[in-house]
Amino acid sequence: MADPFILSLDESSALYLVGGKAAGLAEALTAGFPVPKGLCVTTAVYQQGLDQAGVDATAIWRKLPDLSVEQRAQELAAIQQLLLDQPWPAGFPDDLETELTRLGGDSSTKWAVRSSATNEDAADMSAAGLYRTTLGVSPAAVLQSIRDCWISLWNERVVQYRCRSGADRPCPAMAVVIQPMLSAQAAGVAYSIHPVTGRTSQVSINAVPGLALSLVNGEVTPDQYVVEVYDDDHRPFRVRRRTLARKRRKLTATPGGLQEESIPEPEQQQSCLTDKQLFELTRMSKRIEVAFRQPVDLEWAWDAERLWIVQARPITAVRPWPSLTNDECEWTRANFKETLPELPSPLGLSFLERFMEAYIVTPYRRLGCTVPEGLSSVRVLHGRPYLNVTLFYTLVMQLHGNPAFLMEQMGGEPVMFTPSVRPLGALALVRAGVGMMREWRKAAKQGPKNFAAMKAMAERYHYDRIQNLSVQELAATLDSIGRWLDDHEVTFAIAGGVAQSLQALGTVLPGWLGSDWRELLNGALQGQGTVVSAAQIVRLAELVAVAQQEETARRWCFSEEWTARGYRDAVHGTEFLRLFDQYLAEYGHRAVGESDIMSPRIADQPDAVLALLQGQVRAGVTASPQEMLSRQAQRREQALSEIARRFGRRRHRWLLFCWWYRRLSRFCALREENRHHLMYYSTAARHLLLRLGERMVERGSLAVREDVFYLTLDERIALLDGASRDWQSLVRRRREERLRHEALQVPDTIRDWEAVVEQGARSSDQGREGVLRGIAISAGVARGPVRLLRSTADWERVRAGDILVVPVIDPGMAPLFGMAAGLIAEMGGTLSHGAIIAREYGLPVLVNVPYVTSLLRENEQVEIASSTGLISRLVS
Structure with a gap:
């Protein structure tokens, strides 16, 4: 039985006969979805036209990829003309008119005529936008529109698409879908x-x-x-x-x-x-x-x-991904703002990312927690680092913890978007608990040894003691102390001890003590004398007291032309100077924004501390260290007494509280001691890097020694390995970028990363040197030379690895997608035909970059990144 020439849409299920588009609409109709009524002119009509013309489509289809461009153009044009010249099957025009009338059509009806090729809308290839669609077609023009769909199959861009998707694919055939036009609002x-x-x-x-x-x-x-x-x-x-x-x-x-x-x-x-x-x-x-x-x-x-x-x-070329992605997570600056400067150095940022992944996230994995692939703990916007709150929310929930206490530790706003989280099963949770206890014991046992080793590093690699080290020796030492940290880092265990103790107390104390339980607990943690960072306050109070009593120091503080410069000469031989040197020995390695290795240490720039002391002396501050300690101890005892009073005769509550209280106190002290000594480690690394920077200045690689902080960890390694690159230009570009970032304000909490990036793309900075942004419509990173394309005449200049820069993404550009490394467009949507094909090719694409065809230059080297929407202009 011969195949029918015309089928209603709800009968159009045979893919070979109706093509992908008609089959998809038929499936939707069958499932009860609202699809406009319509019909399908089947591939049988198209095939008869080929047979009448004596065209062996399969044979021609096989040989087309092997022909030259000129030969192929001639072959395609010949087939198109043959399809235009063939008569319609007997009675077909009348039958089509009858079917259109049944659909409610008359002489005034306008029709939508769409291609439905057998290789279109398939599960593994979309062929989006490759074939002809004509809207607003009058009844008299429907037959010609059908032929237009046929000849659109024999087109160079279709051949190119077929070559990319697999030369062994069968020759496609063309059906046509016809529906009444909708009056779309x-x-x-x-x-x-x-x-x-x-x-x-x-x-x-x-x-x-x-x-x-x-x-x-x-x-x-x-x-x-x-x-x-x-x-x-x-x-x-x-x-x-x-x-x-x-x-x-x-x-x-x-x-x-x-x-x-x-x-x-x-x-x-x-x-x-x-x-x-x-x-x-x-x-x-x-x-x-x-x-x-x-x-x-x-x-x-x-x-x-x-x-x-x-x-x-x-959907083709997009893998369904049920896990969280970075863009939908919520991010905060709260934790990082406490210990980092407003704009950390590139080296500091790269170390932060490595530290968080290696020493915080990886231990969670060891406990059995799942971290979605591609999810990061740190992200950077305009030079500021953000912490992934959602990630840590999911990790705590997997361990059956209460994320409210996590936010109390980290600071910042609570998570608004709470993803579904599957907690660990009973056996996995037990294993995680055993693993965590092992980590705690390790931290408590090894902590003092580790702290002593880090303090010794700062002394061994004091700046004055490493002057004679060569570049190779400096590099080897940096690598050595990096490996040491890998083996001895205990931040995760200590933070876990604090978190678990806080959660245990926070679970029971509200019911045992009442709504002010937190205030009582905070009071009980005061004045223990075990928190090394807090002891710094006592040292400063001692210095103020001595300066007020010692005539030379007091006279210096009250000098009308006071300056911190030359303080050693001004207070030479005083008790104040001796105590200040002692203070520098104990706390000189600390700093404001100290987690960034570029931040000067107190010992490097003591002026701010001296100004603070001078201000307190002149203001007549009289609180003695003993009074401070006594006042804190008194508050602690009062809080503990009140807690005991409220427990009353419930002795078991007091015993349980004391156990967790001692544990919390111990880990809080360990936490600060760990940070204090990590800064010894950081100071040792800082001195080594500064000396290395001086060696690079001698070689001519860097302009000043501090330029070393403008390289990432990997770039520092590449520099020492002799990689050929204009390092001074790279640093200069980053310094300029830092100045631009200083003028920008960023939110402390980001709940929609993509929206924030897009807002930046629409800012007044758009178009300035190195500041171009767009909207990512296909994932990936690409680097290459700019190729400006304004018409098909420009195609011949395209080379493999180019970044195509265009006004819009025309689906007809598909032949170029196989050669390009990436694509940038002045306008476009995420779901246009061109976007769909670009994703299918795995091509990174950014759109909505106004005037980009004028802002970028031919052959200029650029890098595009879908994660940030950023277009970076590279200097070779």
Whole structure:
């Protein structure tokens, strides 16, 4: 039995006969989704045309990749002409007219005529935008539009796409979908998963007013939304991101055909969709995903009455990713702001990232916790580091902990987005508990030895003692102390001891003591004399008391032209100077922003401390160290007494409290002692690096010794290995970037990283040297020379590894995607046809970079990164 020439959409299930687009719509119709009625002109009509022309499509398809460009162009043009010249099958035009009439068509009806190739909308390849779609077609022009779909299959870009996706694929055939035009008020594309990250809990939606043709062709920037979908049905959807574009014109269907209309100024930045419409579209996307049993890419339209689905196909080239991603996590500066300067050095940032991964996150993994692939603990925005609060929330929850106490330790705002977390099972939890106790014992046992070793490092590698070390010796020493830290770091164990003790007490004390339990506990922790950092205050108070009593020191403090410079001569031979030197010996390795190795230590710049002492002497501060200690001890005893009183005769409560209280006190002291001695380690490394910087200045690699702090850990290694690079230019660029960052303000908490990055992209900095940003529509990092493409005439200049820079991403550029390293566009949406194909090629892409074709120069070296949306201009 011969295959039919025309089928209704709900009958269009045979892929070989109706192609991918018709089959997808038929599946959606069968599942009960709102698809406009329509019909499919099957591949049987197309095949008859080929047979009448004597064309062996399979043979030609096989030989096309081996032909030269000129030969291929001639072959394709010949087939296109043959398809245009063939007569229609007998009776087919009349039958088609009859079927269109059954669909409710008349002489005024306008039609949408869309390709439906057998290699289109497949699970492993989309062929998005490669074939012809014609909207607003009059009844008289439907037959010609069908032929246009046929000949679009025999096109150079289709051949290139086929070569990239596998030369052994069978020759495609072309069917055609015909539907009445919708009077769309808004239209667009929806992905049932995030198109860049693959996050399964996020639906991505692009929308424009009117018809979506300009959107899918990548010719306009649409409104872009990301809607968060939760696993449970009790939490409503939420719009995670809403980026509204300025929409000056829209395409509408009129009785006379398609018409472009101007949008009034007040409406240009209004949202195309209400939240209610967004949530309905989100629900439908997820329902179709379930029906198709895989993530889907939908084209949709909203008329005056309802939502319609006009295309449904599997998503290709985006791997579903149920785990958390960096962009949806919440981030805080709170913890880092305590110990880092506002703008840490590049070396300090790279060490921080390594420290957090190696010494904090990795131990959680050893306990059996799961850390989603690609999730980082630290992220940097405008030179400021942020801590991943969501990550540590999930880690604490996996260990059956209370994240509220985590936030108390870290500071900052509580987590608003709480992802689903699967706690460890009973056996895994027991193993984690045993592992944690092993870590605690190790910290308590090895801590004093480690602390003594770090203090000895600071003495051994004092700046004055390493002057004769060669570059090789300095490098070897830095590597050696780095390996030592790997074997002896105990920060995780100590922080875990504090956290567990605090959680244990925080669980029982509210019920035992009342609402002021925290105030009582804090009071009980005062004045123990075991916290090394707090003892610094006592030393300073002693210095103030001595300066007030010692005439020479007092006279110096009250000098009208007081300056810290030359203080040694001014107070030579005094008790004040002896005690100050003792203070420097004990605390001179500390600093403001001390976790950054670039921050000068107190011993390097004692002026600030001396000014503080001088101010207290002149102000007549009289509190003696003994009074301070006595007052703190008294508060501690009062708090402990009140706690005991409230326990009353419940002796078991007092005994349990004392056990955890001693443990908390011990680990709090250990925590500060660990930091205190880590700064000895940091000072030793700082001295070695400064001396290394001086050696690099002698070699001409760096301009000044402090330039060494503007290199990352890996770059410092590359520098010493003799890597050929203009290091001075690199440092100069980073210093300039640091100055730009100083002028920027950043939030302390970030709950939507992508939105913050996009806001930066729209800032006044956009377009300045080295500051270009866009929106990532395909993941990855790419580096290469700029190739400016404004027309097909520029294609011949494209070379493998180029970064293509274009006004828009035309799907017709697909032949270039296999050669390019990355792509940058002035405008575009996440879900345009060009974006879909770029993702399928694995091409990193940034869009919405205004005037980028004018701002970047031909052959200029750039790097694009989807994680930040940043375009870095490189200096070779």
